[in-house]
Amino acid sequence: MHNLSAVFEALERCQTTMSLFIVIALTSREYDSHHTNNLLENSTLVFAVLLEHPSTANKCVRHSIDVVKGTYLWEIQHLASEESGWHFAALNATTxxxxxxxxxxxx
Known part of the structure; x- marks a missing residue:
């Protein structure tokens, strides 16, 4: 196992949390590097670990469901819109x- 003491000490010195560190590293272009690319390339592994962890499993599942619901809702709204080309006005439809x-x- 890796000794992460130095990493945790660095986070304390920078007065930041692990979650904030990850969010900033992934959202700030100035930190595009091998390290952030590695995290992105292994995102399914990280997500799997979060799904398996007892304190985050329910939150991750709930968030995933909410994302899927939002995606489906957007798709349905898009399909029903006139701009999609599939809009169907049932009130005015002929036999x-x-x-x-x-x-x-x-x-």
Missing amino acids: KQLEGFNIEDMA
């Missing part, structure tokens, strides 16, 4: 339009 509708045409 001929309804009979001619084929879901496979949307694929």
Whole structure:
């Protein structure tokens, strides 16, 4: 196992937390480097560890569900918008339009 004492001491000297360090490292362009790229390349591993940790598992699952819900909601709203080209005004639809509708045409 790695000895992280020096890293934790450096965080204390900089008066920052591990989470703030990671957020700043990943959101500030000035810190684009091998270290941040390595973190991004291993993000699924980091996420898996967070999912397995007893104190963060529920939060991670809940956040993931919220992200998926938000994505689905956006997709549905986009498909229903007139700009998408798939907008369908059911109130004004004719019988001929309804009979001619084929879901496979949307694929």
